[in-house]
């Protein structure tokens with residue numbers, strides 16, 4: 001009997017300022033629900049979710065910071081081996097977007113070849129509370145070499161599955177590209193048309 005090949009598993013880490021909703025997002029992935037005061041204080045936690053992309057299974061192992069970003073004490077171990085970093089900001093806090101620059105410096109130092117994905121959380125908020133404009137997000141995205149820009153709500157669940165599906169797709173594309181060229185090929189994941197499409201799919205819900 002044919003042996004089932006192992007499912008490709010990719011490490012994904014959440015990163016971003018305190019209060020952007022990383023733990024709420026993590027909690028939603030783990031339980032399918034929202035808790036206004038979800039906490040993960042017992043060291044680093046992970047959750048695994050499997051997605052199927054064009055008939056191929058991909059397992060994402062997602063890591064939350066367990067609050068250590070507050071003291072900027074994330075360790076090399078947190079970043080080590082991450083295929084993608086989800087840079088999470090809060091659509092109602094401008095500083096949470098620009099604050100990602102420092103996190104990008106850290107992540108790129110510890111894990112230089114990760115895929116950088118920009119995630120706007122809290123898209124459930126009323127439009128008057130959403131301070132970040134599409135134009136601001138787009139220019140930040142372009143200036144900082146992100147692979148994808150998506151929005152979601154850990155609270156309502158809107159965009160969450162679509163986002164991780166998109167991440168799985170991009171990683172799978174990159175990994176087949178890397179296999180083909182026997183090395184990392186940063187540009188292979190998505191062409192511009194796909195990128196635009198996925199941004200629309202993500203439904204940046206401002």
Ligand code: GDP
Pocket residue numbers: 016017018019020021022023024025035036037038121122123124125152153154155156
């Ligand atoms: P972390 O510090 O990045 O882990 O952020 P938390 O997950 O602890 O969330 C910070 C605050 O934002 C909490 O009060 C959450 O209830 C709230 N929050 C998280 N996600 C959402 C969301 O999608 N929408 C709204 N409206 N609030 C959220």
Ligand code: MG
Pocket residue numbers: 022023024040066067
């Ligand atoms: Mg947290």
